[in-house]
Every structure is written in structure tokens, then in C-alpha cells.
Amino acid sequence: MASATETGRQATAAPAPRPPAIELRGISKSFGAVQANKDISIRVRPGTIHGIVGENGAGKSTLMSILYGFYRADAGEILIDGRPTVIPDSQSAIRAGIGMVFQHFKLVPNFSVLENVILGAEDGALLRPSLAKARKTLADLARDYELDVDPDALVEELSVGHQQRVEILKALYRHADILILDEPTGVLTPDEADHLFRILRGLKAQGKTILLITHKLREIMEITDEVSVMRRGEMVATVTTADTSPEQLAELMVGRKVLLHVPKGPANPGREVLRVSDLHVTDALGVERLKGINLTIRAGEILGIAGVAGNGQSELLQVLGGFAKGTVSGMIAVEGAQIPAAGKGATGQTRRQIGISHVPEDRHHLGLILDFAAWENIAFGYHSAPEYQANALFMDNDAILRDTEGKMDRFDVRPPDPSLPAKSFSGGNQQKIVLAREIERNPVLLLVGQPTRGVDIGAIEFIHRRIVELRDAGAAVLLVSVELDEILSLSDRIAVMFDGQIMGERLPAETNERELGLLMAGVARTAGAA
Numbered sequence: 312m313a314s315a316t317e318t319g320r321q322a323t324a325a326p327a328p329r330p331p332a333i334e335l336r337g338i339s340k341s342f343g344a345v346q347a348n349k350d351i352s353i354r355v356r357p358g359t360i361h362g363i364v365g366e367n368g369a370g371k372s373t374l375m376s377i378l379y380g381f382y383r384a385d386a387g388e389i390l391i392d393g394r395p396t397v398i399p400d401s402q403s404a405i406r407a408g409i410g411m412v413f414q415h416f417k418l419v420p421n422f423s424v425l426e427n428v429i430l431g432a433e434d435g436a437l438l439r440p441s442l443a444k445a446r447k448t449l450a451d452l453a454r455d456y457e458l459d460v461d462p463d464a465l466v467e468e469l470s471v472g473h474q475q476r477v478e479i480l481k482a483l484y485r486h487a488d489i490l491i492l493d494e495p496t497g498v499l500t501p502d503e504a505d506h507l508f509r510i511l512r513g514l515k516a517q518g519k520t521i522l523l524i525t526h527k528l529r530e531i532m533e534i535t536d537e538v539s540v541m542r543r544g545e546m547v548a549t550v551t552t553a554d555t556s557p558e559q560l561a562e563l564m565v566g567r568k569v570l571l572h573v574p575k576g577p578a579n580p581g582r583e584v585l586r587v588s589d590l591h592v593t594d595a596l597g598v599e600r601l602k603g604i605n606l607t608i609r610a611g612e613i614l615g616i617a618g619v620a621g622n623g624q625s626e627l628l629q630v631l632g633g634f635a636k637g638t639v640s641g642m643i644a645v646e647g648a649q650i651p652a653a654g655k656g657a658t659g660q661t662r663r664q665i666g667i668s669h670v671p672e673d674r675h676h677l678g679l680i681l682d683f684a685a686w687e688n689i690a691f692g693y694h695s696a697p698e699y700q701a702n703a704l705f706m707d708n709d710a711i712l713r714d715t716e717g718k719m720d721r722f723d724v725r726p727p728d729p730s731l732p733a734k735s736f737s738g739g740n741q742q743k744i745v746l747a748r749e750i751e752r753n754p755v756l757l758l759v760g761q762p763t764r765g766v767d768i769g770a771i772e773f774i775h776r777r778i779v780e781l782r783d784a785g786a787a788v789l790l791v792s793v794e795l796d797e798i799l800s801l802s803d804r805i806a807v808m809f810d811g812q813i814m815g816e817r818l819p820a821e822t823n824e825r826e827l828g829l830l831m832a833g834v835a836r837t838a839g840a841a
């Protein structure tokens with residue numbers, strides 16, 4: 312360009328500003344009747360970490376898929392480094408210098424790290440000379456960016472954190488200057504997430520541009536330079552991170568003010584409600600999933616179970632909820648009376664009849680029957696409740712319908728139509744249906760797993776409020792969550808699970824994410840560990 316040469320000659324003139332690494336102009340994309348992206352424009356400055364936030368379904372992944380050549384936009388333009396660029400497929404994206412780290416990794420499990428990195432990058436890549444050259448390149452990348460992974464390890468033997476590093480190495484090996492990460496920390500421990508952030512900072516220092524999609528506002532505040540907020544397919548704002556706050560971002564995402572931490576007074580623990588002693592569960596394959604769990608919960612208190620998914624939390628909820636798979640030993644007592652691992656207790660009462668409510672981790676599997684109407688789901692598990700009986704033989708469908716309308720109203724389920732099948736509600740509204748059913752029974756013990764997984768910020772506030780209210784009304788609550796924020800803001804006591812055991816118990820006011828993260832990784836440090 313002539314003008315660039317002009318300015319180049321004038322030594323005193325300020326250098327011409329670099330064009331945005333990525334510029335999107337007026338991108339639109341529909342899937343049938345759903346307009347996932349509406350006239351979206353955004354500029355991402357080179358060498359920065361740019362966050363994108365938005366509730367579920369806001370259109371973030373669609374936008375990134377357009378940038379990576381998975382989808383063609385219906386309208387709009389993409390400019391890379393100021394040049395209009397057409398990206399019809401991912402090969403073109405790679406040629407344009409764009410790398411993508413997928414939410415669900417696309418690595419070949421029984422290939423080595425080295426093989427995965429070079430696979431598809433060049434013809435004949437798996438031939439010996441290429442392998443040697445690639446090994447050297449990989450070692451350089453690993454050294455420059457704290458991306459250490461054993462090049463000869465099989466991918467299937469790596470932790471998720473390491474698999475993610477392989478995905479990043481793969482992109483860098485293809486000379487990516489722009490890296491897109493879609494919800495990268497969902498699968499990581501806090502320590503692994505810290506490590507990832509160090510890698511991203513290193514990449515930024517080398518001039519790479521990073522697009523980070525995350526729903527975790529803390530991560531946005533910690534690592535991004537700028538952040539763009541999407542709502543219902545539209546780009547509502549782009550702000551400088553240093554000039555914003557989690558509260559402002561949440562408000563932009565939802566379109567109204569939301570409380571990120573529900574107000575909660577100190578607990579008033581009363582009588583002991585749940586006691587679990589030396590509980591073991593061995594699954595059908597002979598793997599011991601719970602290795603001697605001991606815990607108690609009192610009335611009016613929330614015990615939070617923190618941990619990386621897959622460390623026995625699911626099995627704990629299942630056995631307490633009466634759905635244990637495999638062999639169980641040990642003792643479970645509710646209000647002093649022992650209950651069996653499955654079925655009715657000595658008194659002939661079911662778990663629900665003795666006042667145990669259960670909001671399962673997987674609402675689609677155990678919580679709801681998706682093809683059944685909302686009102687049928689509200690009665691699910693409570694068919695014998697007296698208020699639902701017309702007479703000895705028949706259920707009173709009108710009574711269930713009226714009750715469902717009330718619950719939908721009080722729990723702000725949208726749309727408030729009891730006749731709609733459960734599957735036609737959004738994730739957050741499905742969760743409210745399950746919570747309404749379980750919480751309004753005024754249980755003595757609420758078992759609740761991942762209450763806000765896949766649920767929007769506005770609904771999270773609502774759900775957290777209901778759980779705290781139930782505690783204040785005197786229920787004992789066992790909360791299992793992989794979201795540390797949620798554990799820290801709701802729990803009165805926190806127990807950390809690792810490898811089927813409780814690594815230690817902490818008071819929220821006397822611990823922090825770092826210490827909990829160490830316990831979650833199996834590192835017990837102090838006398839507090841069990």
C-alpha cells in the first residue's frame with residue numbers, strides 16, 4: 312500500500328495502527344426459525360486476549376464455528392489482519408492462521424501425542440524424517456509456552472488438562488496466530504485452569520491473539536483485555552475488562568440486574584439429620600467408587616461436596632438417593648433411623664415418605680421424563696401423595712394440574728404451560744420444574760446435584776435463593792457441585808472428594824479456591840484432612 316510506505320519514511324510519525332486481528336462485520340446465521348447470530352460486528356485487537364460471554368444459546372459457538380469454517384454465515388464479512396477472508400472450511404481457517412481448541416477434544420485416543428499433533432498437518436507426516444522434525448518443533452513449542460507433554464505418551468493415557476495442551480500444540484504446530492478456545496476450563500481442576508491461563512498469557516506475550524469463550528465471569532476478569540457480551544444472538548457490548556465488573560457483565564448478559572451471590576445469613580444448625588458411616592460402593596466392574604465415606608449434616612445447614620467430576624460424588628448422590636449401582640456396605644441414617652441402600656426401610660417407608668428429596672445431577676435421566684407433560688413430571692415420584700388422590704383408585708388430574716400451575720408460577724417456569732412436554736423447556740426451566748417438585752415437599756433432607764449445570768445466570772440466582780430458603784426453613788442440604796463458586800457461596804461446610812474419599816472438610820470463610828483445588832487434586836496438606 313502506498314500510504315504505508317509513505318508513513319514508513321517519516322521517522323517521527325506514529326506507526327500506522329495494526330488492523331484488528333479479526334474483524335467481523337454484520338454476520339448473521341439462522342438455523343431454520345432460530346436466528347443464532349444477528350448482524351454481529353466485532354473487532355479483536357492483535358496480541359490481546361478477548362473474551363466472549365453470553366448465556367446458553369446466546370450464539371457464541373455458532374459465531375466461532377463461522378470463524379472456523381464449520382458454518383457459512385448467511386450474511387456478513389470476515390477480515391483477518393484487515394484482509395477480507397472467505398472461510399468455507401477449517402482448512403481455510405488454518406491457512407488464515409486460525410486455530411481452534413475444541414470443547415470436546417478431537418484427538419485420536421490410541422495415537423501418541425506426536426502423531427496427533429502432526430496428523431493431517433502435512434502429507435506423509437508419519438514418515439520418519441517428518442517425525443524427527445516435528446519432535447524438535449514440539450519440544451521448542453513446549454519449552455516456549457509451558458506446554459510440556461510427553462510426545463510419546465498415548466493420548467488416551469493423558470489427563471484432560473494434558474489433552475487440552477495437545478490441542479493447543481496442534482494449533483500452534485499449524486502456525487496459528489489466532490487461537491479460539493470454547494469453554495476450555497469446564498473440564499479442568501482449578502490448578503489445571505491456572506496452568507492454562509499461564510500458557511495463554513505466554514502466547515499473548517508472543518503476539519498471539521486469543522478468543523476465549525467462557526461463562527465464568529471470574530475467568531473473564533482475570534485474564535482478558537476486552538470482553539464482548541452476546542445476548543439472544545446479538546452482540547450487546549464490547550468493553551475493556553479493566554473498566555467493567557462481573558455484576559455489569561451479568562447484567563449485560565441477562566438484560567437485567569442479577570445477584571451473583573445470593574444473600575445468606577449464618578447457619579443455625581439443629582439436630583443431626585443425616586449420618587453416613589464408612590460407606591463403600593463397588594460398581595459392577597469391581598471398581599470401588601466410594602471408599603469409606605463419613606459425614607453428617609444437621610438441620611438448617613448446607614454441606615457442599617466439592618470435587619472434580621468423577622471422584623465418587625455421583626455415586627454418593629445415587630446411594631443416598633436409593634439408586635446405587637453395585638455393592639454397598641456401611642451405614643446411612645436419617646434422623647437416627649437407618650435406611651437401606653435401596654428400597655424401603657424398616658418402617659416400610661420410601662425415601663420420599665421419610666422426607667428425602669432428590670434433585671439428581673442428570674435431570675434428563677433421573678429427574679424428568681422428557682416426553683411427558685410438565686404436570687405429569689410434577690407428580691413423578693409423588694403419585695401416592697394424598698393431595699393427588701381422587702379416591703382409592705384414581706389420581707386427581709385436576710388437582711395435579713392446579714398444583715403444577717402454582718409451582719410454575721412460584722418458580723417462574725417459562726412458558727407456564729403444564730401441558731407442554733418437559734423436553735420443550737430450556738435447561739434452566741427444566742431444572743426449575745424438578746426443583747419445584749422436590750423443594751415444595753418441605754423435605755427434611757434435600758440431596759441436590761449440579762443444580763445449575765446448563766442453567767443461565769438469571770435462573771442460577773433464583774435456584775440459589777430457593778436452596779438457601781429451604782435451609783433457613785430447617786432442612787439439611789447436601790449439595791454436590793463441580794462449580795467451586797457455587798460451593799463457596801452456598802455451603803456452610805465444605806467437604807472435598809477425591810478418588811472416592813473425603814480429603815478434608817473446611818469452613819468457607821477459612822478456605823479459598825487454591826486450598827480446595829489442592830484437596831480436589833488429592834493433595835492433603837493439613838491436619839484437617841480425614
Ligand code: ADP
Nearest residue numbers: 342345347365366367368369370371372373374
Ligand atoms: P452458545 O454457544 O452461546 O450457547 P450456540 O451458538 O450453540 O449458543 O446456539 C445459538 C442458538 O442456535 C441456540 O438456540 C441453538 O439451539 C441454535 N443452534 C446452534 N447450532 C444449531 C444447529 N446446528 N442446528 C440448529 N440450531 C442450532
Ligand code: MG
Nearest residue numbers: 371372373493
Ligand atoms: Mg457454546
